[in-house]
Amino acid sequence: MSTARKLSSNVGNDTSDAAAAVQAAPDITIQTALNDAVKALERKLVPEPEETGKMVIVSCGKYYGAIYFKLYAGKSANWDFHDLVRLKIKEPMLCPRPETEELVELFWKKYRDQVQVLALDVLPEAVELSNDNAKRFLANHVGGRSIQDGFDVVVSNPPYIPTKDMTTLSEDVSRYESDKALCGGDDGLDIIRHIVKRLPEWTTGNCWLEVDDSHPSLIADWLSPGSLESARFGVECVSTYKDFCGRDRFVKLRVL
Numbered sequence: 001m002s003t004a005r006k007l008s009s010n011v012g013n014d015t016s017d018a019a020a021a022v023q024a025a026p027d028i029t030i031q032t033a034l035n036d037a038v039k040a041l042e043r044k045l046v047p048e049p050e051e052t053g054k055m056v057i058v059s060c061g062k063y064y065g066a067i068y069f070k071l072y073a074g075k076s077a078n079w080d081f082h083d084l085v086r087l088k089i090k091e092p093m094l095c096p097r098p099e100t101e102e103l104v105e106l107f108w109k110k111y112r113d114q115v116q117v118l119a120l121d122v123l124p125e126a127v128e129l130s131n132d133n134a135k136r137f138l139a140n141h142v143g144g145r146s147i148q149d150g151f152d153v154v155v156s157n158p159p160y161i162p163t164k165d166m167t168t169l170s171e172d173v174s175r176y177e178s179d180k181a182l183c184g185g186d187d188g189l190d191i192i193r194h195i196v197k198r199l200p201e202w203t204t205g206n207c208w209l210e211v212d213d214s215h216p217s218l219i220a221d222w223l224s225p226g227s228l229e230s231a232r233f234g235v236e237c238v239s240t241y242k243d244f245c246g247r248d249r250f251v252k253l254r255v256l
């Protein structure tokens, strides 16, 4: 199947739907977004660059489509996230998703005024980029903490996509995001299990996780309050939450 055909199966063929999907962006016209897209795709020798570019722009909206193509061409770009406008992003880091804004909503209001943040990532480039962004946006909230100090709350958006689902990701994710940031092993729980094991070393409080929609029921059974497994790890599943599409996507854990 051609690249353009694969993309069009994601967005449907109805041009009025496509038009409705295009978002307003003051500094980018559809034509400039498309020109940049075609150049980036040609550079990477992607077949049918114009068709492919149109389809990605339609499926993502022109603003986000244009950002993807900037990243695809190896440049950094800006991305709005929660109340942060024009966060810097670049390959191979994941562009933060709308559901992660919902994860932030779940805990941020309670902590925002007094919080001190320590952020961790296994990828040195992600740490460097986060430090740059933190200096601009969170200057009063970072610095002066180490893991040994412990945390009031732990929040994680780990790689959680089950291996079998990696081939079914939408084109805007699979084409531009690194597998290492996305795939959580066979059932998607590899890193989550690791977090559960280590959680009591890090906090005596709660942990918020963004997860695959197959996970909340699995985690709620695995760590149900009063269960042997919950006692073994010293962690219980307190509640699960849905995202804006009504899918179970967030889990709140508590250290016993």
Ligand SMILES: C[S@@+](CC[C@H](N)C(=O)[O-])C[C@H]1O[C@@H](n2cnc3c(N)ncnc32)[C@H](O)[C@@H]1O
Pocket (backbone or CB within 6 Å): 094, 095, 096, 097, 100, 120, 121, 122, 123, 126, 157, 158, 159, 160, 180, 181, 182, 191
């Ligand atoms: C789903 S992405 C989330 C990226 C970003 N923090 C966000 O919320 O949009 C998962 C991130 O976890 C990082 N990661 C993967 N394995 C890790 C590990 N063992 N320890 C720390 N970070 C890890 C990846 O490099 C990637 O940046």
